[in-house]
Amino acid sequence: MTSDTHTAFEALAASGSSMTDPFDSIYRLVYQLTMRTVGCADIADSPELLRKTLAWFHLVEESTTAASTLFPRLPGVGYFQRMYGGARLYTTLKKVVDSRARTGTRVDDPLQFLIDEGDDMMHIIGFVISGLIAGLLNSGINAGFVLAYLAHSPEWLAHVRAEVETVADKYTPDEASHQTLAARLAHVPLEAWESELPIVDLCLRDSIRLQTLGSGFRRNISNRDVPIGSTGEVIPAGAFAAYPLDDIHMNPAVYQDPTKWDPARYLDPRNEDKKAPLTFVGWGAGRHPCLGMRFAKLESNVIVAYWAAMFDFSLCDEQGMPTDVLPVSNRDAWTARKPQPGCRLRFEAREKSGA
Numbered sequence: 001m002t003s004d005t006h007t008a009f010e011a012l013a014a015s016g017s018s019m020t021d022p023f024d025s026i027y028r029l030v031y032q033l034t035m036r037t038v039g040c041a042d043i044a045d046s047p048e049l050l051r052k053t054l055a056w057f058h059l060v061e062e063s064t065t066a067a068s069t070l071f072p073r074l075p076g077v078g079y080f081q082r083m084y085g086g087a088r089l090y091t092t093l094k095k096v097v098d099s100r101a102r103t104g105t106r107v108d109d110p111l112q113f114l115i116d117e118g119d120d121m122m123h124i125i126g127f128v129i130s131g132l133i134a135g136l137l138n139s140g141i142n143a144g145f146v147l148a149y150l151a152h153s154p155e156w157l158a159h160v161r162a163e164v165e166t167v168a169d170k171y172t173p174d175e176a177s178h179q180t181l182a183a184r185l186a187h188v189p190l191e192a193w194e195s196e197l198p199i200v201d202l203c204l205r206d207s208i209r210l211q212t213l214g215s216g217f218r219r220n221i222s223n224r225d226v227p228i229g230s231t232g233e234v235i236p237a238g239a240f241a242a243y244p245l246d247d248i249h250m251n252p253a254v255y256q257d258p259t260k261w262d263p264a265r266y267l268d269p270r271n272e273d274k275k276a277p278l279t280f281v282g283w284g285a286g287r288h289p290c291l292g293m294r295f296a297k298l299e300s301n302v303i304v305a306y307w308a309a310m311f312d313f314s315l316c317d318e319q320g321m322p323t324d325v326l327p328v329s330n331r332d333a334w335t336a337r338k339p340q341p342g343c344r345l346r347f348e349a350r351e352k353s354g355a
């Protein structure tokens with residue numbers, strides 16, 4: 001994950017461009033990291049296959065609507081898009097599986113694990129597509145937003161950089177202390193990436209609060225009505241309960257100035273998310289919270305740390321002119337979506353690449 005990220009940012013620094021759309025470039029990096037973690041290394045290592053499979057994956061993902069969920073076999077444009085995208089992903093993965101079988105090549109990746117388990121192609125493709133759907137959208141959108149918020153907030157960027165420098169200093173051996181900050185980050189062990197960047201973690205947390213849209217659904221699968229506290233109301237047996245997440249995340253009685261990105265709201269003495277149970281449900285709750293939380297936090301920590309280490313950056317418009325306008329999520333959407341209008345970051349390398 002660290003070397004993919006470092007390589008992607010070095011390529012951006014060497015691209016000759018000084019402006020990027022984080023909802024495109026960073027989203028693509030998140031796709032690569034997700035493909036490496038839930039899919040196959042052959043695709044994660046190939047820029048060409050990454051580009052093609054992301055386009056096919058989008059066909060599958062974007063054609064999933066409320067109507068297609070209710071009537072999955074009803075032929076319409078979305079149905080054919082989904083079939084086409086799914087078929088192209090299937091054949092790409094199948095080629096990799098066949099080539100490994102033919103040449104006896106073994107690779108340390110999730111695909112190999114599924115092959116070794118004896119799973120058939122339909123299960124393998126189902127696993128990879130489900131993993132990408134679960135893992136890409138939220139992580140990709142939030143990564144773009146966190147970098148935009150930091151571009152807008154020199155104070156939080158300074159906190160983040162100080163934290164990243166502290167962790168790099170702690171783990172860099174003396175003989176490597178002359179290296180760039182980005183190069184020194186390669187010495188940071190997994191445990192430290194996961195537990196020693198609490199400020200970066202809070203940056204993600206408040207972005208998730210703002211980007212978690214729509215409703216959570218649960219079905220009462222028992223054969224009795226479930227009472228709702230002491231309200232006298234029930235969730236009838238077999239019925240669905242829907243909970244609009246903004247009811248809590250945008251509640252001004254819980255979150256002061258709720259539309260503002262403000263990681264300090266989780267710190268002493270404010271502790272806004274500790275005022276009552278279930279005030280923060282950005283990772284889900286109950287029996288089915290997010291299974292990818294650890295991976296998602298790790299991925300965010302790595303991306304934010306390398307970006308802050310390697311670039312000075314600020315918000316700009318499509319023409320490259322400085323702006324103060326932050327991207328915002330459309331709160332009428334039912335799932336994380338790229339913001340419209342989008343956003344651009346103007347960036348400049350902070351240190352020469354290499355050691």
Ligand code: HEM
Pocket residue numbers: 038131134135136138139142208216217281282283284285287288289290291292293295296
């Ligand atoms: C910032 C990133 C992420 C956010 C905000 C997020 C959020 C969530 C939420 C709110 C749920 C619960 C949905 C519900 O209760 O109806 C959930 C479930 C889930 N997430 Fe994530 N997620 C993220 C990243 C990931 C990643 C990277 C993966 C895996 C690669 C992943 C895999 C899953 C899975 C498998 C579930 C279903 C768990 C179950 O039903 O038992 N998520 N996620």
